[in-house]
Amino acid sequence: MEPTPIKSVLDDTALTGTTLTVAGWVRTFRNDRFIALNDGSTIRNLQCVIDQGKVDAAARARFTTSAAVKCTGLIVESKGSGQRVEMQVTAVEVLGDSDGEKYPIQPKKHSLEFLRENAHLRFRTNTYSAIFRIRHQVSFGIHEYFDSLGYNYFHSPIITASDAEGAGEMFRVSTLDAKNPPLNEDGSVNWKEDFFGAESRLTVSGQLQAELSALALGKVYTFGPTFRAENSNTARHLAEFWMIEPEAAFMDLAGDMDLAEGLCKHLIARVLKNSMDDLQFLDARLKEEEAQKPKEQRSELGLIDRLKFVLDNPFERITYTDAIEILLRSKPHQKKQFQFPVEWGIDLQSEHERYLVEKHFKKPVIVTGYPGKIKAFYMRTNGPGDFGYSDKGTTVAAMDVLFPGIGEIIGGSQREERLDVLEARMKDMGVDEKELWWYLDTRRFGTVPHAGFGLGLERFVLFVTGMGNIRDVIPFPRTPKSAEF
């Protein structure tokens, strides 16, 4: 008999009174009688009650933590108080034993650091199974959102021969012998002999390719792995992460902001609708964790309340110039508590973003109109009348969406569609035009205003799950000096 998902057994009242089979992994075995069985379909366990007259002691001794077990029996209303229904087991089979002495995950609280070191088994815990069910909901919701708006899922390449994407250090992809590469006469490596006939790398962004397709298909989005070889050792960075990059022709910056805010809210609404029991578990986990922090570091809202708050309130939209004004008038600036100086022209530091989001507005904030000098070459230069224009210096139609506790979760912009302005800006910023001839062609042939953004999937999952470390929301984290499993 095909095993029934435990989620159905617990939720579908029509199944009460029927005999069926479930299969899963033992969480605990209590009183030599009660198996708490989890099959991953839900965070909740099914209590499987063993008849000691039918299952001998030797068989019962095999119901150890994380052993795989198949149970068949009658679903009845529970005599105990902890659950609505339970199974009266008539036949039980151990599919896979788990040596209690060697199995590292115990039925007790573990530190996340320890579980990270056992990343191959951490999915067996409530916390991680909840996280990865939610990650699925977010991933699926992304496709759902863009599909509903007529966007095409577009696959940008993972290997690229261009190093002008301008979003950070890249990993090299090569089949050359690292110890003895073919050399040019001047002693440099002869990449023409490499697999692709050119020095090639892993992508840091699919944006440029997404732009090419947006100027034909109209609306596209990419959703795939992205790589950064930055030596970043923080709870918010990964060397391999998943990024969502929509790009739409005929869309301006305001439309871009609407799209970004709409996506965030759609995803939160979906998770609230489909993952409530996982959220409740994570909410309780977070409360417990926060109870150990000093009062001033605790957040005012619990996880679920926080999600509802973001869903129900419009994101604040301010210009970079206004943000600087707010920071200059702020208490921490006047008391000289900021580590970095505040003046027009600087890039906003983490402490500044955190002040704006967590102290001043207390909700997600979209900052637009950053100085051109600190933003990428492809962003559109603002003119008088454009939102974010400033007489203090050149600004571009960039937007950063800042979330509480995480900082920048989305970075986007309206792109520079004017060939002459783009070329001048590339020259200014030292970007090689020759390498990007194909990109510039879009501006030569039927260029139109267009815009897009990049959303880091893991950062979003971090926010939705209330977790603090990005390594806990991707199944197999890749970070400097760490790529096990």
Next chain:
RNA sequence: UCCCUGGUAGCUCAGCUGGUUAGAGCACAUGACUGUUAAUCAUGGGGUCGCUGGUUCAAGUCCAGCCCGGGGAGCCA
């Protein structure tokens, strides 16, 4: 990469100004238990004190270097 901090049993930790056989709780094993909810009770086994070198009569404890984790910063998503 920089600053701070840590590494002692399977896990979470204690171990004083260096001192003789390194502790606790949980987990695990064995036994008991027919209504338990991270069950409970009894008994028991379990340690290269991160690694390397140094100081010393003596190092878990002091010093140096390295490795790894955590928090913060930079870079960014």
